[in-house]
Amino acid sequence: MISDxxxxxxxxxxxxxxxxxxxxxxxxxxxxxxxxxxxxxTAGLLEDLLAGAERGRPIxxxxxxxxVHSLQKQTQRGLTIIKRLNxxxxxxxxxxxxxxxxxxxxxxxxxxxxxxxxxxxxLQLHLNDSPLTVVGSPFAVQQAVFGAIMQSFAVAERDAxxxxxxxxxxxxxxxxxxxxxxxxxxxxxxxxxxxxxIADMGGNAGVTTDSExxxxxxxxxxxx
Amino acid sequence: xxEAKVLIVDDETEFATVIAARMExxxxxxxxxxxxxxxxxxxxxTAYDAIILDxxxxxMDGIETLREMLKIDKTLQIILLTGxxxxxxxxxxxxxxASDFLEKPADIDALVGKVNEAQKKRIISFQxxxxxxxxxxxxxxxx
Numbered sequence: 001m002i003s004d005x006x007x008x009x010x011x012x013x014x015x016x017x018x019x020x021x022x023x024x025x026x027x028x029x030x031x032x033x034x035x036x037x038x039x040x041x042t043a044g045l046l047e048d049l050l051a052g053a054e055r056g057r058p059i060x061x062x063x064x065x066x067x068v069h070s071l072q073k074q075t076q077r078g079l080t081i082i083k084r085l086n087x088x089x090x091x092x093x094x095x096x097x098x099x100x101x102x103x104x105x106x107x108x109x110x111x112x113x114x115x116x117x118x119x120x121x122x123l124q125l126h127l128n129d130s131p132l133t134v135v136g137s138p139f140a141v142q143q144a145v146f147g148a149i150m151q152s153f154a155v156a157e158r159d160a161x162x163x164x165x166x167x168x169x170x171x172x173x174x175x176x177x178x179x180x181x182x183x184x185x186x187x188x189x190x191x192x193x194x195x196x197x198i199a200d201m202g203g204n205a206g207v208t209t210d211s212e213x214x215x216x217x218x219x220x221x222x223x224x
Numbered sequence: 225x226x227e228a229k230v231l232i233v234d235d236e237t238e239f240a241t242v243i244a245a246r247m248e249x250x251x252x253x254x255x256x257x258x259x260x261x262x263x264x265x266x267x268x269x270t271a272y273d274a275i276i277l278d279x280x281x282x283x284m285d286g287i288e289t290l291r292e293m294l295k296i297d298k299t300l301q302i303i304l305l306t307g308x309x310x311x312x313x314x315x316x317x318x319x320x321x322a323s324d325f326l327e328k329p330a331d332i333d334a335l336v337g338k339v340n341e342a343q344k345k346r347i348i349s350f351q352x353x354x355x356x357x358x359x360x361x362x363x364x365x366x367x
Contacts, residue, residue: 030280030307034236037329041242044332048249070238120283158283 020143027114028085035078042070084110091138095200098223101132101141101166101173108142109164112149120158123149126165132173133223136201141220144194144205145175148216151189152179175218182207182214189216228343229253229271233263233289234278234305243276246332252339260284264292267300274342276335277322279306279313287317294321299349301342305330 046067049059087107091097109125116123134141145164152162162179182189187207195205202221207214230252234240237258244254255270257263260281267275275293279286286304293300304325306314314325323345324338 033307033328034239038236038239038242040329041239041246041332045242045246048246052249070242074238117282118280118285 016147017143020146023115024088024111024146025085028081028111031081031114032078035074035081038074039071039078042067042074088139088142091142095137095140096135097138098133098135099138101134101175101220102127104138104141105145105164105166105175107138108145108149112146115150115153116162119153119156121153121156122159122161124161124163126163128166128168128173130168132166132168134173134201134220135223136198136203136220140198140201141175141203141218144198144203144218145177145216147189147194148177148218151182151187151216152177152214154188155182155186156180169219172219172221175220177216178213180213181209181211227251227253228273228339229255230274230276230339231255231257231263231266231270231272232276233257233260233281233286234276235259235281236278243330243332243335247336247339250332250336252336260286260289260292263289264296267293267296273301273346274323274339275300275302276339277302277304279304279317279325287313287320290317290320290322299346299353301346303335303338303342 049057049063049067053059084107087103088111091099091104091107106125106127109123112123149162149164156162156179160180162177165174165176165178167174167176189207191205191207195203198205198218198220204219206217208217209215230247232240232243232254234243234256235258237256240256240258244256247254255266255272257266261284263275263277266272277286277289277293281289284292286306290302290304293302298321301323302321304314304317304322305328306317306325307328314322314327317325323342326335326338
């Protein structure tokens, strides 16, 4: 449940915040275009079959059932995509909302799945067992974590796995993005800017790299 | 003209299936593939009059698939299907050798028109290649 507890009008936004919003919106609209295309062509197929029936080629119940099933499936898919975008967009309602880190990362993970697919990598979500309620901007948190995910995607080879994990730490919540090693000369994720960005909600960010992986970590105090 | 043989390459399998059904109802022979590599496999074994290729596919995207297919057979007639935001990429693809592009959702009659044009172009291209080969052979023999 999200509740508004502030009078400040605008959520914080990093310098490339519009690009983040644009990239997510473009990905979602591309997915929706695919859904609409399937529904459009399926309706066209029904038209073709009706025309065929008028010329003496009857439509079987099985065929009709299959078409109905396809239309229902794509409609459901479209509604799911729209719901995800709606949740994401409402993350900008206020800079200070009560929200669950698990929900924000589930939403972000879902929105990033198509981008992961295009890179042929797997983005795995591992959520904390219980809610992690914080106060701040879901959009800001998602923007910060998105930067880490995109950095991991940029260096990942095909079939790599990137893990997005939420957890509980002393009086706080943690988010980690773990993936392939990001060489120093390819690191574009600006830790200083991100840290300053989330400091307003008591957040902190860090990056650690060993021989096996790079881990981007974010911590936020829990709502008291 | 003979019945055209078409390959649809799109990771959205339901889209490929329904387009295939509509094109078969219009007299085409249609195969489908759900990825760039699968499409490349198909063209190694079958001669297609036209290939309908989705631009945004996971892994090997439409542009990379187009390049690889044209390396195998530069006479292939490849029609790209693009989303609105990738219209510029459609133009880029034509410069790389695609025969045409269409924006999704595609009008079936427009698609059929482009496939028919592609079939004609392929026949002309095949004839030109054959004539060139014949001409080269005759020159070698001093005729």
